[in-house]
Amino acid sequence: MSDEKPEARIQVIDRAATLLDVISRYSTPVKLKVLSADAGLHPSTAYRILHSLIDNRFVERSGDGTYRLGQRLLQLSNRIHSDIELRAVAMPYMTKLRDQLGETINLTIREGDAVVYYDKATPNRMMHVNQIIGSRAPLHVTGVGKLMLGKGGEKEIESYAQRTNLPAYTRNTFTSLPTLTNECLASVERGYALDNEEAEIGVGCIGVLIYDHTNQPVAGLSLSAPIERRRGEWVEDLKLAGEAISEQLGYRPLQSVEE
Amino acid sequence: MSDEKPEARIQVIDRAATLLDVISRYSTPVKLKVLSADAGLHPSTAYRILHSLIDNRFVERSGDGTYRLGQRLLQLSNRIHSDIELRAVAMPYMTKLRDQLGETINLTIREGDAVVYYDKATPNRMMHVNQIIGSRAPLHVTGVGKLMLGKGGEKEIESYAQRTNLPAYTRNTFTSLPTLTNECLASVERGYALDNEEAEIGVGCIGVLIYDHTNQPVAGLSLSAPIERRRGEWVEDLKLAGEAISEQLGYRPLQSVEE
DNA sequence: GAAAATCGTTGCGTATTGCGGAATGAGAGT
DNA sequence: ACTCTCATTCCGCAATACGCAACGATTTTC
Numbered sequence: 001m002s003d004e005k006p007e008a009r010i011q012v013i014d015r016a017a018t019l020l021d022v023i024s025r026y027s028t029p030v031k032l033k034v035l036s037a038d039a040g041l042h043p044s045t046a047y048r049i050l051h052s053l054i055d056n057r058f059v060e061r062s063g064d065g066t067y068r069l070g071q072r073l074l075q076l077s078n079r080i081h082s083d084i085e086l087r088a089v090a091m092p093y094m095t096k097l098r099d100q101l102g103e104t105i106n107l108t109i110r111e112g113d114a115v116v117y118y119d120k121a122t123p124n125r126m127m128h129v130n131q132i133i134g135s136r137a138p139l140h141v142t143g144v145g146k147l148m149l150g151k152g153g154e155k156e157i158e159s160y161a162q163r164t165n166l167p168a169y170t171r172n173t174f175t176s177l178p179t180l181t182n183e184c185l186a187s188v189e190r191g192y193a194l195d196n197e198e199a200e201i202g203v204g205c206i207g208v209l210i211y212d213h214t215n216q217p218v219a220g221l222s223l224s225a226p227i228e229r230r231r232g233e234w235v236e237d238l239k240l241a242g243e244a245i246s247e248q249l250g251y252r253p254l255q256s257v258e259e
Numbered sequence: 260m261s262d263e264k265p266e267a268r269i270q271v272i273d274r275a276a277t278l279l280d281v282i283s284r285y286s287t288p289v290k291l292k293v294l295s296a297d298a299g300l301h302p303s304t305a306y307r308i309l310h311s312l313i314d315n316r317f318v319e320r321s322g323d324g325t326y327r328l329g330q331r332l333l334q335l336s337n338r339i340h341s342d343i344e345l346r347a348v349a350m351p352y353m354t355k356l357r358d359q360l361g362e363t364i365n366l367t368i369r370e371g372d373a374v375v376y377y378d379k380a381t382p383n384r385m386m387h388v389n390q391i392i393g394s395r396a397p398l399h400v401t402g403v404g405k406l407m408l409g410k411g412g413e414k415e416i417e418s419y420a421q422r423t424n425l426p427a428y429t430r431n432t433f434t435s436l437p438t439l440t441n442e443c444l445a446s447v448e449r450g451y452a453l454d455n456e457e458a459e460i461g462v463g464c465i466g467v468l469i470y471d472h473t474n475q476p477v478a479g480l481s482l483s484a485p486i487e488r489r490r491g492e493w494v495e496d497l498k499l500a501g502e503a504i505s506e507q508l509g510y511r512p513l514q515s516v517e518e
Numbered sequence: 519g520a521a522a523a524t525c526g527t528t529g530c531g532t533a534t535t536g537c538g539g540a541a542t543g544a545g546a547g548t
Numbered sequence: 549a550c551t552c553t554c555a556t557t558c559c560g561c562a563a564t565a566c567g568c569a570a571c572g573a574t575t576t577t578c
Contacts, residue, residue: 009311009314010307010311010564010565011563011565012269012271012272012535012536012537012564012565013271013272013275013308013312014311014314014315016272016275017317017331020335024334024335024338026370027342027375027377028375028377028392028393029393031554031555032554032555033553042537042538042539043538043554043555043556044537044538044539044555044556044557045538047555047556047557048537049269049272049536052269052272052273053272055268055273056273056276065554065555069338072276073332073335073336073339074336074339074340076279076328076332077328077333077335077336077337079283079328080328080332080333081333083286116286118286133287134287134288134325269535269536270534270535270536270565271535271536271564271565271566290525290526291525291527292524292526301567301568302525302526302527303526303527303528303568304565304566304567306526306527306528307565307566308565324525324526
C-alpha cells in the first residue's frame with residue numbers, strides 16, 4: 001500500500017494490514033520485535049495493533065510470545081470460496097437446463113426467512129420470467145423456500161408462521177399454518193415443490209434443493225415460467241440437475257451419519 | 260467483539276472487523292447504506308473505513324456500488340491452509356521414518372537464503388540430533404538447501420554465492436563456487452543430497468525435496484544423525500518418503516508443462 | 519420530463535483516539 | 549546474582565478518525 005493516493009487513508013488499517021503481511025511472510029510464528037522491525041512500527045504501537053487483531057481473531061498469539069495468522073481469516077475466506085464454488089458448479093447445469101427447456105433457471109440461497117436470487121440463466125425469448133439478482137422473496141411463496149421450511153420440520157414451519165404471519169402475495173399464497181405445513185412436508189417427500197402463482201399471478205415455478213458435503217441444503221435451483229407454459233415433465237430435469245450439482249458439491253445421499 | 264475487556268482496544272480495527280463480518284453475512288454484495296446500518300456506523304465513517312479496506316484489498320467494490328469480501332483474505336488464508344496441509348501430510352511419514360531408522364527427521368522450508376526448521380520427529384534415544392523449530396541454516400551447508408540451490412540452476416547458485424560469500428561453518432563446508440555448483444547439480448541429478456559435517460562437525464544429514472501440485476519444491480525432508488551412525492542405505496527410505504509426501508500434495512512427476 | 523427523495527461522497531472543525539517515549543516487569547543469558 | 553533484552557503498561561500530546569453538514573449523482577415519484 002502506497003502513500004501516493006490523494007484520498008484520505010486510515011493509518012491504523014494500513015498498519016494492521018502491514019502486520020498481517022509481515023506475519024504471512026514467515027513460515028513459523030514470529031516474535032513482536034521482528035514484527036515491529038519489519039513493519040517499521042514502534043514496538044508499543046505494534047503491540048497494541050496486534051492485540052486488537054488478536055481480539056478480533058485475525059491473529060493468534062502462542063504462550064511463547066509468537067504471533068501467527070488467525071482463524072477469522074479462514075472463516076471469511078471460506079465464505080468467498082463457498083460462494084465461488086457454488087456458482088461455478090451450478091452455472092453449467094443451469095445454462096444447459098435453460099437451453100433445453102427454454103425458461104428462466106434460478107439459483108437461490110436462504111437468508112433467514114427469505115430466499116435470495118443469487119444467479120440466473122435467462123432464455124433468449126421476449127417473454128420470460130426475470131428475477132433481479134440480489135432480490136429476495138419470502139420462503140412461503142417460493143418452491144425452494146417451501147422445501148427449505150419443510151426440511152426444518154413442523155416446528156420450524158410454525159415458528160416461521162408466527163414470525164411472519166404468512167402474508168398473502170396472491171390469492172394462491174398459503175396463509176394458513178396447517179395447509180402450509182402439509183404443502184411443505186409433502187414437497188420434501190416428493191423431492192420438489194411447485195409455486196402455483198403463489199408469489200405472483202401468472203408465474204409458476206418448479207424448485208428443488210441443492211445439498212453439499214455436509215448433507216444439508218445450501219441452495220435452491222428453480223425454473224420460473226409463465227404459468228401456462230410450465231410443464232410437469234420438467235420436474236425430472238430439475239431433480240436430475242439438482243442431484244448432479246449436489247454430488248459435485250460433495251453430497252452423498254443415504255450416507256450413514258459418521259461426521 | 261464486546262467492550263467488557265479492560266485493555267485498550269483500537270476502535271477502528273473493531274469497526275473494520277465488524278464491517279467485514281456484516282459483508283460476510285450477506286450472500287450477495289451489499290450497498291453502503293445497509294452496511295452502515297448493520298454495523299451501527301455513520302455512513303461517512305463506514306464509507307471511509309470501507310475504502311481503506313478496499314485500498315488494502317480486504318474488500319472489493321463493484322461499479323453498482325456494492326461491496327464484497329476481497330482477495331487479500333483468500334491470500335492470507337491460503338497461507339494458513341498450505342502450512343496446515345504440509346504438516347498434516349508430512350508428519351505421518353516423518354514419524355514412520357523416525358521409528359524405522361531411529362534418527363531425527365526434519366521438515367524444512369526455504370526462506371530466502373536459508374532453510375527454516377519447520378517441524379521434526381525426534382527419536383527416543385539419549386543421543387540424537389536436535390534442531391530447534393524455527394531456527395535457520397544457510398542453504399549451502401544443508402542437504403536440502405543444496406538441492407534447492409541446484410534446482411535453481413548455476414546462475415542462482417552464483418547469485419547466492421555472491422550474496423553470502425559462502426561462509427565456512429566447518430572445514431567441510433563448500434566455500435568455493437565451482438565445487439559448490441558441482442555438488443548442488445550432482446545432488447539434484449541423483450535426487451538426494453548429503454551434508455557431510457558441513458554445518459556442524461559430528462553431524463551428517465541426508466536430504467530430499469518435497470514438491471507440490473505446482474511441481475515446484477516447497478519443502479525439504481531430511482534425516483540428521485551423528486556422522487558415525489549415518490548409513491547410505493537410508494537414502495532410498497528418504498527418497499520414497501519424499502515422493503509419497505509429494506504425491507499427496509499433488510505432485511505429478513514427468514508431467515508435460517501445461518499449467 | 520420535472521421535481522423530490524435518497525444515497526454516496528467530500529470538506530471541515532473538533533475531540534477523541536492512537537501514538538511514541540519512558541518506565542517497569544519478566545525472562546533469558548552470562 | 550547481575551546484566552541485558554524483550555514485552556508490557558502508563559501518560560501526555562497531537563494527529564488522526566469522526567460526525568455533521570453540504571453537495572453531487574442517481575433513483576424514484578408524480
